[in-house]
Amino acid sequence: MATAIEQLLGVQDLDREIRKLRREVEAKDSLRAQIQAQVEPAKKRLAEAQARLDIIQAEIRDREAAAEDARLKIAKRKNDQLAIKSNEAYRAMEKEIAELHERVRREEDAAVEAMELREKNEKLLGLEKVALVQEEASVAESLARFDERAGTRTTELAALEARRAEAVKGIPGAILARYDRLFGRYGDAAIARVEHGTCGCCHMKLAPAQVVAAHKHDTVTSCDFCGRMLFAEQAEGEAPQEP
Numbered sequence: 001m002a003t004a005i006e007q008l009l010g011v012q013d014l015d016r017e018i019r020k021l022r023r024e025v026e027a028k029d030s031l032r033a034q035i036q037a038q039v040e041p042a043k044k045r046l047a048e049a050q051a052r053l054d055i056i057q058a059e060i061r062d063r064e065a066a067a068e069d070a071r072l073k074i075a076k077r078k079n080d081q082l083a084i085k086s087n088e089a090y091r092a093m094e095k096e097i098a099e100l101h102e103r104v105r106r107e108e109d110a111a112v113e114a115m116e117l118r119e120k121n122e123k124l125l126g127l128e129k130v131a132l133v134q135e136e137a138s139v140a141e142s143l144a145r146f147d148e149r150a151g152t153r154t155t156e157l158a159a160l161e162a163r164r165a166e167a168v169k170g171i172p173g174a175i176l177a178r179y180d181r182l183f184g185r186y187g188d189a190a191i192a193r194v195e196h197g198t199c200g201c202c203h204m205k206l207a208p209a210q211v212v213a214a215h216k217h218d219t220v221t222s223c224d225f226c227g228r229m230l231f232a233e234q235a236e237g238e239a240p241q242e243p
Helices: 004-026 026-079 086-168 171-188 210-213
Strands: 190-196 228-230
Touching: 004 026, 004 086, 004 171, 004 190, 004 228, 026 086, 171 228, 210 228
Parallel strands: 190 228
Antiparallel strands: none
16 A cells, blocks of 8 residues: 555656646636737737828828819909909919929829829738738637637646546645645655665755655655755665665
8 A cells, every 4th residue: 555655756757747638627718818919019010001191192082172162262363353443463363373383293193103102002901901811811720729628628627636636635644734835845756766876856864764765755854955855765675774
C-alpha cells in the first residue's frame, strides 16, 4: 500500500497539471480580448481612409461653392456695367470681372484635382473595406477555435480536479494541509526528491540523517533550507538505512 508521501507525489503531478490548466481557464477572457483586438488595426485603417475621403469631399464642395459664388458675382458685375458712365469705372469693373473669371478657373481646376484624388481614395476605401471583412472573418474563425479549446480545457480541469479528490483520500489531514501550504507557497513542488545527497528543489546539501529519513517513506521529513517534504527513491529490495 502506498505511503502518504508516495500518494502525495501523484497528487503533486496532478496539481502541476491543474495549475497549468487553471491558468489557461482564468486567462480566457483576456486572451479572447487579445484575439478580438486583432481586428482593430483594420478598423482604424478603414476609419482613416473614410476620414481622408470626407476631407476631399468637403474640399470639392467648397471649391464648387466658391466657383459658383464667383460666377454669380460676374453676372452681377456685368449687369452693373450697364449703369457705369465713366471709362475709368468701366475699366475697373472689367478688371474685377477678369479676376473673378480667374478665380472661377482656379476653383474649378482645384475641384477637378480633388475629384481625381477622390477617385483614388474611393478605391483605397474599397480595399480597406474588403481587408476589414477578411480580417473579421479570420478573427471569427480564431475565436471559434479558441472557444472550443477553452471549453475543452474547462472539461479537462474538472476531470483533473475529480481525480485529485480521489487521489488525496487516505492521506492524513495534517500532512495534506502541510503539503497544500507548501505547494501554494512555491507553486511548483511541495515535495523534493533527494538527488546525490541534496534537495532536488533548492539544491542545498542535506545532512546525512535527513537523507536517511527521506528513504523512510512511512515518515515525513523536510528540507532544513526550503521546508519542502523530502523523498528518496529506494532500490528494489533495499532496506531503509539507519543513521
